[in-house]
Amino acid sequence: MGIKISIFLSAIIGLLCAFKIFSYLSVPSYQSIIHINRDHDIKIYRDKFGVPHIQAHSLSDALYAQGFVQAQDRLWQLHIRKMASQGRLSEIFGERTLKVDQYFRSLDYLDSARRIVNQLSSEGQQLFQAFVDGINQGRNSFTLLPIEFQLTRSNFIEWEIYDMICFIKFMALTTMNDFHFEMMRSSIKEFDLETIKYLTGIGPDNLFDIDTTTINQQELKEQTHLYSDEFYNIKSPSNIQVADLMQSYKYLIDNVIPLSIGSNSWAVHGNFTNTGYPFLASDPHLENGLPSQWYQSTTTFPNGEFIAGGAVVGLPYILSGRTKSLAWGITISYADVSDLYEEQLKEIDGKMHYLFQEKWYPTKEKVELIRYDDKIYEMKIHRTHHGPILNFYFDDRGTKTIKQLEKTYSLRSLIDIDDNYGPEAMIRFIQGTDLSEQLKLLKKVVYPGLGMIFASQKDIAYMIVGKQVIKSGHPDDYGFIKKGWNGETEWLGFIPENEHPIIINPPKGFVATANNRFFPKNEKYHTNWNINPTGRAHRIYQVLSEIVPNKVNYEQMKQLQLDTVDSYAKQSWIFLKKLIQSEYFKEQMNSWDFNLTIQSKQATLYMLFEHYYSQSFTNLPPRWSQTYNFDSFFFLELTRFKENGKWCLPYTCSQLLNQAVDKAVEHFKQLPKQEWGNNHKKFQGHFTFKDKFLGIFDREIPFGGNRRTPSVSTLDISQVPFRGLAGANYRMLVSMAPGDVGQFIVDGGVSGNPLSEHYDNQLSLYAEGKYISMYQKQFEKLTLLKKIEQSEDL
Numbered sequence: 001m002g003i004k005i006s007i008f009l010s011a012i013i014g015l016l017c018a019f020k021i022f023s024y025l026s027v028p029s030y031q032s033i034i035h036i037n038r039d040h041d042i043k044i045y046r047d048k049f050g051v052p053h054i055q056a057h058s059l060s061d062a063l064y065a066q067g068f069v070q071a072q073d074r075l076w077q078l079h080i081r082k083m084a085s086q087g088r089l090s091e092i093f094g095e096r097t098l099k100v101d102q103y104f105r106s107l108d109y110l111d112s113a114r115r116i117v118n119q120l121s122s123e124g125q126q127l128f129q130a131f132v133d134g135i136n137q138g139r140n141s142f143t144l145l146p147i148e149f150q151l152t153r154s155n156f157i158e159w160e161i162y163d164m165i166c167f168i169k170f171m172a173l174t175t176m177n178d179f180h181f182e183m184m185r186s187s188i189k190e191f192d193l194e195t196i197k198y199l200t201g202i203g204p205d206n207l208f209d210i211d212t213t214t215i216n217q218q219e220l221k222e223q224t225h226l227y228s229d230e231f232y233n234i235k236s237p238s239n240i241q242v243a244d245l246m247q248s249y250k251y252l253i254d255n256v257i258p259l260s261i262g263s264n265s266w267a268v269h270g271n272f273t274n275t276g277y278p279f280l281a282s283d284p285h286l287e288n289g290l291p292s293q294w295y296q297s298t299t300t301f302p303n304g305e306f307i308a309g310g311a312v313v314g315l316p317y318i319l320s321g322r323t324k325s326l327a328w329g330i331t332i333s334y335a336d337v338s339d340l341y342e343e344q345l346k347e348i349d350g351k352m353h354y355l356f357q358e359k360w361y362p363t364k365e366k367v368e369l370i371r372y373d374d375k376i377y378e379m380k381i382h383r384t385h386h387g388p389i390l391n392f393y394f395d396d397r398g399t400k401t402i403k404q405l406e407k408t409y410s411l412r413s414l415i416d417i418d419d420n421y422g423p424e425a426m427i428r429f430i431q432g433t434d435l436s437e438q439l440k441l442l443k444k445v446v447y448p449g450l451g452m453i454f455a456s457q458k459d460i461a462y463m464i465v466g467k468q469v470i471k472s473g474h475p476d477d478y479g480f481i482k483k484g485w486n487g488e489t490e491w492l493g494f495i496p497e498n499e500h501p502i503i504i505n506p507p508k509g510f511v512a513t514a515n516n517r518f519f520p521k522n523e524k525y526h527t528n529w530n531i532n533p534t535g536r537a538h539r540i541y542q543v544l545s546e547i548v549p550n551k552v553n554y555e556q557m558k559q560l561q562l563d564t565v566d567s568y569a570k571q572s573w574i575f576l577k578k579l580i581q582s583e584y585f586k587e588q589m590n591s592w593d594f595n596l597t598i599q600s601k602q603a604t605l606y607m608l609f610e611h612y613y614s615q616s617f618t619n620l621p622p623r624w625s626q627t628y629n630f631d632s633f634f635f636l637e638l639t640r641f642k643e644n645g646k647w648c649l650p651y652t653c654s655q656l657l658n659q660a661v662d663k664a665v666e667h668f669k670q671l672p673k674q675e676w677g678n679n680h681k682k683f684q685g686h687f688t689f690k691d692k693f694l695g696i697f698d699r700e701i702p703f704g705g706n707r708r709t710p711s712v713s714t715l716d717i718s719q720v721p722f723r724g725l726a727g728a729n730y731r732m733l734v735s736m737a738p739g740d741v742g743q744f745i746v747d748g749g750v751s752g753n754p755l756s757e758h759y760d761n762q763l764s765l766y767a768e769g770k771y772i773s774m775y776q777k778q779f780e781k782l783t784l785l786k787k788i789e790q791s792e793d794l
Helices: 002-026 059-085 090-106 110-119 122-140 147-152 161-174 178-186 193-200 217-223 247-256 422-429 435-441 475-479 535-550 554-561 567-576 583-590 601-614 622-626 628-639 653-670 763-767
Strands: 033-037 041-046 052-055 263-268 279-287 294-300 306-312 320-323 327-332 338-343 345-348 351-356 359-362 364-372 375-383 408-413 450-455 460-465 469-471 491-494 502-504 510-513 680-684 699-702 713-715 722-728 730-735 742-746 789-793
Touching: 033 059, 041 059, 052 059, 059 090, 059 122, 059 147, 059 161, 059 294, 059 306, 090 364, 090 375, 110 161, 122 161, 122 422, 161 422, 178 193, 178 338, 178 475, 193 475, 193 628, 217 502, 263 327, 263 450, 263 460, 263 535, 263 554, 279 320, 279 327, 279 450, 279 554, 294 742, 306 730, 306 742, 320 730, 345 359, 422 435, 435 450, 435 460, 435 502, 450 510, 460 510, 510 535, 535 554, 535 567, 554 730, 567 628, 583 601, 583 653, 601 628, 601 653, 601 680, 622 628, 680 713, 699 763, 742 763
Parallel strands: 033 789, 052 294, 680 722
Antiparallel strands: 033 041, 041 052, 263 279, 263 510, 279 722, 279 730, 294 306, 306 320, 320 327, 327 450, 338 408, 345 351, 351 359, 364 375, 450 460, 460 502, 469 491, 680 699, 713 722, 730 742
16 A cells, blocks of 8 residues: 555656646746847846836837747747638647638638738838747747647747738638628528517617717717718618528527627826826727737837737737827727628539629639648639638538538628738837827728727827728618629728728717717718617716716726626616516615626626526527627617517517516525626636646636626626626726826736746736736836846847
């Protein structure tokens, strides 16, 4: 027995020693000052959270250092993003990711990326080359590659500018969600068209809270050229019919349609702050995970200029941050810039043709090769004038791809365009000081579709970055799959640059956006027609309207970013309680302030009701209840309740609602712990090995809020206990007062290496609503630095 125990203990000690050695070899030193000898000496310091603080003499050196530190901390994330954006995941994971690669290859944007690389300016080429050179040199600093490379037996492939451009297109695609919702709407067969429009928010009359818009009526009239009194004079009749979608699209609708993710950002003018200078807040929302989606850094220059904030790993830009003169935050605009077209195909003389306005045109053809498991999958791609034909689909179980030619769909989207200007736009923007002049530089950007908030020491502004598409036909039809052969719903062009909306210093004293409708209903091109409202925007506007007239302070900005009040639920309770029979439920809700704090028990009860109610609609796609479509329907329905709505059959709608209440009450009473934080967790799963290896790479924290609260949690409403799947991965608060800079925090840490102390060391602070400083003026005073210098001679 003693020998067995000795062997066991020796094995444990051996594993711990191996773990320690592996950690030492695969995790960079954070307690040293790195000198990189390039054109000038670049210094990289780390603070106690591992956040890099860079001293550079030029923008080229700064981008080189940005690539270097991203590689040091996020090498695996860089590798995965490169391979995913090019449809090459199967080179790592084999056949199990083949369907994912087929999907991204079928979008056919790789040739466009190559053309863009060749069209970059000489300055752009030089700056982006510095960034990818930094990535590749950062990889060379490793003695042993991070553990994910070992587990997948893969090697890092050096980056090129082309990889960065592909990733820009990949990220832009994530902002183009409308074609997914077209699939969802067009797949509903159980109801007539008008009912589907009501259930899925087609047109202003079928939307809740259409008055919470980023640009209000007065601003649309006075600061844009987009106002029209003829808004309802729509001459084109609606001709859409619900498409007979193939059953194999079910997997896409149930699994690929994105969650309702987004972002919040707002700024308050200095005339309405206690410092006399603007404040700006930004918290982008993407899928939760480790490592964090965002990467923090600060760079300073000898002339006193600096840039600080958060970058998306794989891109050289600070996408939410500030310089000495300017600050900015990003959100997704949810602009309607992608459309699915059903195509009619026919083979003529051995070549595929498609029908358009009674004529047959040849498709453009190409072959893509996908490598996996020492095999090659040959994939033929066809194009119409709309765009690439999505020539693969999933079987009903989503386990393999199949070809089916009974129905064929092409995708028209902005990522099909060679955006030769866009990649360099943000680089040019950060180099200026005059906000109004710098905003003009962003008008030419084609994608991604962003709603951006800006501040300088004297101005605040809002701008939609990315082209807005003008279309023919009735705007109701924009929300469904179109008939590609009749030419009735085609792209006509974009809102002209001289009409591109920019709002500067509005009379209300603030600008704010939270993925909500950006125009009121009198916008002349109808680009805003089917965009759903968001509860986050409603609450942010509600609070700002209350506090701005009384001089906002920095702490109030912070509290709004951490706010967990569901204003939609609160506002609609007066209607809901009239329909509910359960006295217990009414008693609980009447004593609640609709604040979904982690301590709130009523929050758990209300969300259980929403869970059971959303599960009642069995004739609708499962993902419907996870979207803003559901929120708009749910709260609009409460205000104009339809007892005999077709969606409630075979019950009445009040019966369906009360059944959900009763189930929620029963479930709630059986819970051993009823607090919201015990029943709702923000899940931070490792992006590659989520729920694998006994969850040792994953993290989970109690969390407040829901998808309608400013402190957002896009939770899976179909599963109890609730798991938050997306949220604010990065929070930033900026003061533009002289001498002030700001704070930021991520929902993990700087490092992507699970063996690093900085893998998750900001998560507990994040959970407590705390922040860390964005900028250190005296690098030598950073707390955990040792005066040990390393040199990288290049």
